[in-house]
Amino acid sequence: MTNPFDDPQTQHRVLVNDEGQHALWPSFADVPAGWEAAFGPAAHAACLEYVELHWTDLTPRSARVATA
Template sequence: MTNQIDDQYDVITNHQGHYSIWPSGKEIPLGWHPSGISGSREDSLRYISEVWTSTHPSSLPDAMKSAGE
């Protein structure tokens, strides 16, 4: 059994600008890419909370603009 304190996570992102964490060393799911940030679960989640200020997909503003035209 692993100690969660020692577990390391990678912060990953997708094409819509969403963030998640993923256990370091495990294959990242299709559609997600490493951000270059790694750390403990707590540190990784703290980083995400600081940089991910909008949970809306990055395509939403364009879709809303198109709908208004």
């Protein structure tokens, strides 16, 4: 059985939390508390492309603010 989080055949959403961190999430699953949908539902590859274009600094937002 394929893990739905990694399955390229499963529609996904891109979720973003308050720290600006991104995650791929199967579209059939509820969005967990503390996260909101930023993109999708779409194909796994399209979601990966969205993340690559929009999550350019992997440093959590709170760490960026603390060092500014």
